[in-house]
Amino acid sequence: MKIFDEIESEVQSYARNFPRIFERAKGEYVYDTDGNEYLDFLAGAGSLNYGHNHPVFKEKLLEYIANDGISHSLDLHTEAKREFLETFQEKILQPRELDYMVMFTGPTGTNAVEAALKAARSYTGRSNIISFTNGFHGVSMGSLACTGNSHHRGAAGLTLAGSSRMPYDGYMGDDLDTIEYMDKVLSDSSSGIDKPAAAIVECIQGEGGINACTAEWLRNLEAVCRKHDMLLIVDDIQAGNGRSGNFFSFEEAGIKPDIVTLSKSLSGYGLPFAVVLIKPKYDNWKPGEHNGTFRGNNMAFVTAKAAIDEFWSDDSFEKEVRRKGKYIEERLNKIVDEHGEGNFTTRGRGMFQGINCVNGDIAGQITNAAFRQGLIIETSGADDQVIKLLCPLIITDENLKRGIDILEDAVRLVCRRVDEIPEENDYFDDVVVEKNEEKTEVQA
Template sequence: MKIFEEIESEVRSYGRSFPRLFNRAKAEFLYDNENNEYLDFLAGAGTLNYGHNNDIFKEKLVEYILADGITHSLDLYTVAKAEFLKTFNEKILKPRGLDYVVQFTGPTGTNAVEAAMKLARTVTGRQNIISFTNGFHGVSLGALAVTGNSHHRGAAGIGLGGTSRVPYDEYLGEGFDTTEYLDKVLSDSSSGIDKPAAVIVETVQGEGGINAASMDWLKSLQIVCRKHDVLMIVDDIQAGCGRTGTFFSFEEAGLDPDMVTMSKSLSGYGLPFAVVLFRPELDQWKPGEHNGTFRGNNLAFITAKTAIDHYWSDDKFSKECIRKGEYMTKRLNAIVAKYGEGNFTACGRGMFQGINCVNGEIAGKITKLSFQKGLMIETSGADDHVVKLLCPLVITDENLARGIDILEESVKEICRGEDSIPEEEVFFESQQPQDTLKAVS
């Protein structure tokens, strides 16, 4: 792996945490060049909800490529784009009573966030954007301005303005409704917070530490936004596409946001793809006003349509995600009750969960040991203090149980202060039978 140290930038990150040379992947597994197998609870940071090299998507993609289907098209009209739009409208938007225009942005989530904020400012004529403590929305300058993480903000090299930050749900402790605070400062012309164009929020803060907002808080936030004529942007880039159990993470709260940003698992196959959804009356762009060379990824249109057709034509897949999420909750609650001397807590919802380990040193040791045992899992939070479970949604019951078994074994050894692992235990065998998981539902 000398080549990476020689010419790849020091900005590289994941390779440092998982120092192996990977060369293939399938479903919920990654394999290195020595054919060692790793259970993937990283899943491309939420990009691979349907697993690696999903056969259903691959067949359609290869068929399209072999037929010389258009790959790059800027924003020209193509058959692949038309079919995606029809499928997305008929199977995702209409069944949920959502009337949205779809804007294809540059292929990253941060570009979708930039576009949403630009449009909100254009439509309202206001500059300020309200964001929340521990929020993460990307690392381009506009998105970075509404991101809380000091590590990322510190790399901007310039002052980040045009935003105001308010406390997220339970940031000030349980029982303190921070939407009441937001309502108060928006009602007071002397609060020092300019009336914003929009509020941008994650229903579950992934990079911020798997902080899940309550349904009541989310409902109250939308009420406050409507009261003050402020647009509500839900950043569903990581929490969407089934990660919390439903296609959109805000469905359980019954929200109808003014704008929604999506990326990551939208393509289904790990292909770059990002969109902004917004109410038709907000579509006040002039042609080409927000563009990008790669806003027409037709390969992603093919796999995204296939993902919707196969997984979202009915509610079976959603129910499976909810069932697996309930199992994860049960297992994580048992782990935090057993270890950490009462300091650990479980967090998140659906299949978007984690263990808050109090500090980054402990969490880092747990993830490092887990990797030695064959489980790829990362940390999140301001101090990297949360062990973050982000496995593919299609993971089998057996492998979900096996992955959590590995995590539990690592937690146990770290909490007991065991510094060495016998060679024969490098790949921990699951003791959790598949039937146990099925019984949870």
């Protein structure tokens, strides 16, 4: 660990929670340099929906590289880009009757969000954006202005402007229709809210705590956007690419957003890749008006096409994700009922679910205990109080059960509170993780 301590920036975060040196990964497994095996319920923060080093994608990528395929091309036309666009149109957009132009931005999700905001402002001539409580859209300045988390906003170093916050679905409790409130505010010229260019929303708020809006709320949001002549942007960076049980998280509601941002698992292989999907009437860019040296990624085009061909040629994969999601829901509800003493709750949908543990200290103790038993899993929410399940969608039933079993053991351990949880170094120093064919045994 010496080199990391000596010269890596203090901004690192995941490495603090999982202090190991990892060297290889396969499917839903990650291995450290000591040979320990971990089930990965983090999956690159949702960037590895198809697991690590999927053999089909890897073969296609290696073949492309071996044939001297173009690695960098700015926004030049390439064969890899053509094949991706044809596949994406044929197997993702057309079956869902979606008519979008595909804009290749810089390789990160926040760059896609910046481009989406810019496109909406350019088309409408307005600057204000409606965003929602607990939303997270990235840490570059425009995206950060639409992000609710004070920890991230506080690092900006200046006043963040250009966004008006509205309460997300359920934020004010079950008795208040937050979309009705939003409509009232936008209809009142004295509300202090400037007429917006767009509203940006996550159908499932990942970093905000796995808050999932209802289909009805989302349909009402679309209707209010139409009423007030503003664009609807769906940020599907973490909830998209199958995580919700459909390719797009908004499909359940039957809406058709004006703009959609995609990244994370779009490449299928963990390669940097982001796009903005824009209805043709709003695609009014002048050439080069929003650009970047690494817009598009030819190697990601190759693996993204392979992922779509492998998993999205029919609806069988979606059905599998929904089946596994139902199992996750049942297991988490049981864990909450048996160990939460009425304080814990579950949230989310599809294979994007979590446990609200009241406070970040409890959630942190649980994820720490799970890690010591060979499970990598993170927290989210305003106070890191939500344990967040983001396992690869391709995980086997056996390993899905095993991972949740480890999580349940960790919840039981923490909630038992016998003499309090000992300090990590006292309790876990001698933990040896031994792998056999059926399970991981933890010996302290």
